Amino acid sequence: MGVPKGMPYWLPMLKKIITWLHLWLGLASGAIVVILSLTGCILVFEQEIKNLLGTEVRIAVQDRSKLLPPSVLYREISRAIPGRQINTVWYYGLSKPSVVALQDSSVYINPYTAKIISFKRQEDIFHFIEEGHRHLWMGKKVGKMVVGCATLVFVVLLLTGLVLWWPKKWNKKATQQNFKIKWGARIKRFNYDLHNVLGFYSLTIALLLAITGLVISFTWFSNSIYWLTGGRPQTQRPVKELFRDSPNPMLQNVDQVWYEVRNHIAVDHIDDIIVSFPDEPNEAIYACTDMKDGIWRDLFFNPVDLSLTKESGKQFKDLIFSDKVRKLNYAMHVGAIGGLTTKIIFFLVSLICASLPITGFYIWWFKRKKG
Numbered sequence: 001m002g003v004p005k006g007m008p009y010w011l012p013m014l015k016k017i018i019t020w021l022h023l024w025l026g027l028a029s030g031a032i033v034v035i036l037s038l039t040g041c042i043l044v045f046e047q048e049i050k051n052l053l054g055t056e057v058r059i060a061v062q063d064r065s066k067l068l069p070p071s072v073l074y075r076e077i078s079r080a081i082p083g084r085q086i087n088t089v090w091y092y093g094l095s096k097p098s099v100v101a102l103q104d105s106s107v108y109i110n111p112y113t114a115k116i117i118s119f120k121r122q123e124d125i126f127h128f129i130e131e132g133h134r135h136l137w138m139g140k141k142v143g144k145m146v147v148g149c150a151t152l153v154f155v156v157l158l159l160t161g162l163v164l165w166w167p168k169k170w171n172k173k174a175t176q177q178n179f180k181i182k183w184g185a186r187i188k189r190f191n192y193d194l195h196n197v198l199g200f201y202s203l204t205i206a207l208l209l210a211i212t213g214l215v216i217s218f219t220w221f222s223n224s225i226y227w228l229t230g231g232r233p234q235t236q237r238p239v240k241e242l243f244r245d246s247p248n249p250m251l252q253n254v255d256q257v258w259y260e261v262r263n264h265i266a267v268d269h270i271d272d273i274i275v276s277f278p279d280e281p282n283e284a285i286y287a288c289t290d291m292k293d294g295i296w297r298d299l300f301f302n303p304v305d306l307s308l309t310k311e312s313g314k315q316f317k318d319l320i321f322s323d324k325v326r327k328l329n330y331a332m333h334v335g336a337i338g339g340l341t342t343k344i345i346f347f348l349v350s351l352i353c354a355s356l357p358i359t360g361f362y363i364w365w366f367k368r369k370k371g
Contacts, residue, residue, distance in 0.1 A: 029357075037351070059110055201352075206353050243284065254275055297316070335347065
């Protein structure tokens with residue numbers, strides 16, 4: 001059969017190549033896409049699931065002036081579990097216990113009384129799911145590369161899928177076939193509609209999920225997006241800044257940082273704060289604040305005079321466009337950018353993404369069986 005009149009001679013060959021790529025890349029990466037999508041579905045609602053299961057402990061709310069400083073929590077943990085390295089303390093506002101992170105576990109402690117509530121190993125079920133989502137349970141170095149490559153393949157699948165979905169003619173029949181699922185059809189047609197129609201409707205957010213995932217997986221991709229949005233990526237890895245030894249005790253400095261952040265620096269959720277306990281007296285003291293909808297602000301304090309260092313982050317409104325895009329990447333990836341509404345939308349799209357390799361496999365299987 002010849003090429004239809006008016007059609008470029010190379011177009012049928014290009015479509016064959018795209019079809020071949022879509023099929024075999026989909027078969028090769030399908031299982032990984034299913035795992036990443038399903039684990040992503042669970043992680044989107046991690047906090048809500050914990051609340052539903054009652055695993056999140058609540059405490060009686062008191063006045064914010066009653067919150068105990070980090071040094072008190074540190075000393076209580078040191079007394080109860082001597083000889084353990086204490087890394088950070090995370091204050092979760094006024095209605096939840098604070099969490100003190102040790103080297104291999106966490107301690108839940110009442111921030112008003114310093115009474116220890118419970119101990120928790122780091123490897124809980126959500127840590128296991130997150131490890132699968134990030135590294136496919138293959139270790140950080142190898143797993144991160146495999147996940148990144150599979151995500152890159154998924155982007156190609158989405159784009160080639162759009163090409164294959166595109167109707168030859170924009171008429172009523174094409175509209176019925178490409179935009180609507182025929183619910184009463186036989187299994188073969190119904191499966192095709194699930195793949196074709198749901199794939200189209202989820203395309204934009206699926207691409208957003210994949211691209212933000214690539215930013216997390218590959219430094220070169222992150223720098224490319226940063227450059228495309230007007231930023232200038234650093235050519236060298238920043239060197240860890242060291243200072244003169246602090247003349248004050250470490251715990252006194254950490255307390256002062258905590259007071260300063262929650263009373264004079266924090267803008268959003270001012271009582272949600274992470275504060276670190278540095279290992280050495282010449283290390284900067286880290287604090288995290290303004291944690292809202294998947295965005296946060298990193299602060300680093302000089303241990304000598306407790307001034308903010310140049311590595312400290314600005315308020316989101318003061319960032320240039322490229323830095324805002326980079327800062328929003330995690331929030332966009334997990335669907336937290338618009339609160340519960342976007343979480344639900346991203347959950348549904350992630351569920352569709354998990355179904356695409358399965359419905360795509362059956363499209364191939366039905367054609368193979370027919371052949």
